[in-house]
Amino acid sequence: MRTRRQRYSDSTKRALVDVAEQLFTEHGYAATSLDAIVAGADVTKGALYHHFSGKQAIFEAAFERIESRATASIGRATEGRSDPWEKARAGLHAFLEAVQEPGYRQVVISDGPSVLGHERFREQEERSTYAIVDEIVRSVLAGDEWALDDQMLDTFTRIFFGAMSAAGGSVAVSDDPAAAAARVDAAIGFIMDGLRQLLESGAASGVTSRT
Amino acid sequence: MRTRRQRYSDSTKRALVDVAEQLFTEHGYAATSLDAIVAGADVTKGALYHHFSGKQAIFEAAFERIESRATASIGRATEGRSDPWEKARAGLHAFLEAVQEPGYRQVVISDGPSVLGHERFREQEERSTYAIVDEIVRSVLAGDEWALDDQMLDTFTRIFFGAMSAAGGSVAVSDDPAAAAARVDAAIGFIMDGLRQLLESGAASGVTSRT
DNA sequence: TCAAAGTACGTACCTTCGGTATGTCACCTG
DNA sequence: CAGGTGACATACCGAAGGTACGTACTTTGA
The missing domain is CATH 1.10.10.60 (Homeodomain-like)
Incomplete structure (x- = not known):
């Protein structure tokens, strides 16, 4: 005790x-x-x-708390789903919600990079929301049939993470957040459908390591 | 005189x-x-x-100069190309180059949002690199056949802009920037191929306003 | 049980830095 | 050529981050 x-x-x-x-x-x-x-x-x-140890340190404490709340929230939304594509959609939804929270927008997105520096910001990200996006991307794209290598999967994660962050930001400042979120949902869903179709048709030369 | x-x-x-x-x-x-x-x-x-008028003002002057250099650089890479898909690839390439410049990374990406504030940052963006991405996205997606409405096109631009910014950042900190850029190039090219195939097959329900 | 040691603060002060008020001198204009 | 104005320089102020040191309460060990 x-x-x-x-x-x-x-x-x-x-x-x-x-x-x-x-x-x-x-x-x-x-x-x-x-x-x-x-x-x-x-x-x-x-x-x-x-x-x-100083102002930056207490900022980082607040930062971590906000990040971990967001991570937990997204985690709850995706857990229990078995179909990877459905899981991805649910995760996307939760991500768009989380990223609209004022604390996340101001502390993580806006001040985070400049206060913590690129390096440290990246570290913090990679063990929180980025990790979840990575897990989702891998569950969708890392099927044995396609054989994307590790670095390529990282690249896709970066791309989707960036896309969703930017989209989330635009949703948050929109006049009609609900409609904006629906559009983002549709657009990313559309992109995912395109990926899916391309992968399943075997036209994935250039990104897969197998022929 | x-x-x-x-x-x-x-x-x-x-x-x-x-x-x-x-x-x-x-x-x-x-x-x-x-x-x-x-x-x-x-x-x-x-x-x-x-x-x-103060520190923020002189920062903004430096910011604008860096942004306009990047914009000009991307503009040069895309001008003269007629095929929209090819233009998009060229633009992507130039964007990945531009976003790796130290000034762009530090001043525009890292400090920009927190110093200028979301609002003003957005304004600055929209008349520079964002405008070019928007133009490219529209030239690719705004064919009469598909009829995506304006807001949907904006959404796609936001998504691609965010994706490419994030990808550019990861390229910049990579051990092997050339290889990383090639991966990003492949990944985004792959996503674009998926979009293209989906659009041309007429399976674009959900994002287009026509049935 | 009691004293020594350490923890968890409070107080006072220093330094840096953004911003302002004011002075000055060269240059343009009538 | 004289008055006015633009383009600075100088001196100073207040806020804010950080530090040095003091203090009281708490735990620990003989």
Whole structure:
């Protein structure tokens, strides 16, 4: 069992991340001061710098929390589906939902890359939402019959991940998000149908390693 | 003819943007101080604030210059091609090249959205590289036979733009950029082939407005 | 049980940096 | 040639991230 001091410590740390997540979401990274965060959590900078090495570190804590929520949400939507194409559609749907959340848009998409840097941002991504997209892409494209190699599958994942992120962003700023999401759904579904047909007709020369 | 004072003024302004572009590219927005910029251009802050309203403004000037270079580069690669599918392939190639440039990656992709804000970033995009992608997508998909409506074409453009940006980013950080670019080329070409086949077979229900 | 040690903060201060207010001098215009 | 204006330079301010150090409570060990 945790000691009393540890419980208190955890509680203040959680409070700091709570406030940080909210303020970073609401005003963005640059416009959120550490003073505002510690004031919101009702502590001082001493507490913040005891738990985190600096502004970037507490941002990353909020970032990870938001990412993991999104990942969990998409995971719930896809689990239990057996047909890979149906799973892909469900995942796409959930992804489009998740990416519209204000926190995800501001913290992950907008501020994430510039604050964490390309490198670190990529690392964070790869073990969260990107991993799910990768799993879905592989379940759809990695049939024995076609034999796309690993790097080619990575490439497809990157492409779909980028496509869905961009599409999700456009959905989020749309006047009519529901209609926009339906269009994205249709467009990506259409692209997937094209891929499927091409693969099943055996016309996949150029991307598969077998002839 | 411009007066002598105007010529001097233009020259210092150009020098400021030159240095700003280089420093923003090299160190990112946050890690680039105005003091460093004015020192590099051999002027003082008074000069900078005479020509620009602030840090964001001079960043935007560098941003626009980088974007317009990329746009011009892609434009040169596609002009003169008559066959839309071939034009699309050429454009894709040029886009993958352009997006690997350090300035484009750091200033446009990484810092752009967070510094300019979603709104303004979107505006800038739409009259540069995004416009070219849109033109290419429309030349390929907007045949009379299929009758995709305007919003659907926008959706496809968004998707392809996002896909290619993400793919370009992954190419840029790859150990073997040439091989990675070839894979992206193959993958997107494959997706386009799928689309083409589906459209020409008339199986485009769901995305077209005609039956 | 009690003192030593360490944890979890609070307080005060430093430095950097974006931005502003104001001064100055060369250049254009009437 | 004289007044006005544009193109800067200089000096300064306030906010914000980060640091050094102090302090009180808690756990630990003899």
